[in-house]
Amino acid sequence: xxxxxxxxxxxxxxxxxxxxxxxxxxxxxxxxxxxxxxxxxxxxxxxxxxxxxxxxxxxxxxxxxxxxxxxxxxxxxxxxxxxxxxxxxxxxxxxxxxxxxxxxxxxxxxxxxxxxxxxxxxxxxxxxxxxxxxxxxxxxxxxxxxxxxxxxxxxxxxxxxxxxxxxxxxxxxxxxxxxxxxxxxxxxxxxxxxxxxxxxxxxxxx
Numbered sequence: 001x002x003x004x005x006x007x008x009x010x011x012x013x014x015x016x017x018x019x020x021x022x023x024x025x026x027x028x029x030x031x032x033x034x035x036x037x038x039x040x041x042x043x044x045x046x047x048x049x050x051x052x053x054x055x056x057x058x059x060x061x062x063x064x065x066x067x068x069x070x071x072x073x074x075x076x077x078x079x080x081x082x083x084x085x086x087x088x089x090x091x092x093x094x095x096x097x098x099x100x101x102x103x104x105x106x107x108x109x110x111x112x113x114x115x116x117x118x119x120x121x122x123x124x125x126x127x128x129x130x131x132x133x134x135x136x137x138x139x140x141x142x143x144x145x146x147x148x149x150x151x152x153x154x155x156x157x158x159x160x161x162x163x164x165x166x167x168x169x170x171x172x173x174x175x176x177x178x179x180x181x182x183x184x185x186x187x188x189x190x191x192x193x194x195x196x197x198x199x200x201x202x203x204x205x206x
Contacts, residue, residue, distance in 0.1 A: 002037075002178075002179075003176065003179070005178065006179065007037040008037075009180065010147075011041040013038070014037075014039070014040075015041035016045075017145065018041070018042065018045055018115060018116060019048065020048040020050065020115075021140060021143060022112070022114045022115030022116075022138070022143070022144065023054055023113065024038055024054055024056065024114075024115065024116045025056050025135065026055055027058045027119050027121040027135075028059060028120030028121030028123075029120075030120070031086060031087055032090035034057075034118055034120065035087075035090075035091050036090065036094060038055050038116075038118070039055055039091065039094030042055060042097050043094065043097065051097055052096055052097070053096070055097050056098075056099045056101065057098055057099070058108060058121060059087070059101075060102070060103060061082050061083055061102050062081070062082055062083070063077050063078065063082075063083055087100075106130045108134075110134050110135055110138065113139075114138045114144055115143060116147070117144065117145065117147065118147045119146065120149035122148075123150075128159065128162060132162065132194045132197060132198060133198055137189065137191060137194065139185045140185065141185050141187050141188045142184075142185070142186065143184075144185045145173075145183065146170070146182075147180050147182050148163065148180065148181045148183070149179050151180065151181035152179050153179065162197070165202070168186075169186055169189050171184050171186050
């Protein structure tokens with residue numbers, strides 16, 4: 001589901017940009033395309049010594065109606081079945097680099113610095129709220145990259161609203177016509193800004 005450009009970006013982030021100051025969050029990893037790209041980069045990173053479980057991959061790992069039609073047509077898996085074993089098979093060569101979190105990310109806890117935050121999970125506005133209040137506070141000013149994989153299309157407008165309202169805190173580094181927009185955090189995000197955003201969604205005029 002990721003383009004060759006996006007996979008190259010993720011590889012570069014983990015191999016050349018990543019310093020080990022924070023963790024790598026791979027949120028919405030599906031069958032492992034993003035995970036393998038990040039893990040391959042981490043493997044080839046000469047600056048970072050401790051690489052065990054530095055990539056934290058989140059997904060429900062459940063077949064839904066869309067993925068059944070697009071990716072599991074010839075599979076015995078039914079809607080609602082888990083494809084976690086297929087994901088684990090796909091990342092087998094990189095398993096030591098990855099911590100897997102199976103389930104709804106809205107129920108996940110997080111409390112560690114984040115250096116690279118890849119987001120392909122924000123399919124609902126409530127998930128966007130969780131990312132903002134639970135993960136964004138752990139970004140490192142001047143260092144952390146945020147990759148919004150669903151930015152360059154119209155289907156998930158809360159992503160655009162979020163990044164516009166937080167524009168003073170981020171610099172835009174790049175974007176790919178296939179989907180991703182890449183940002184770096186310029187300065188610390190005040191907790192009251194993130195919590196206030198969730199508590200008070202923008203008005204129609206805004």
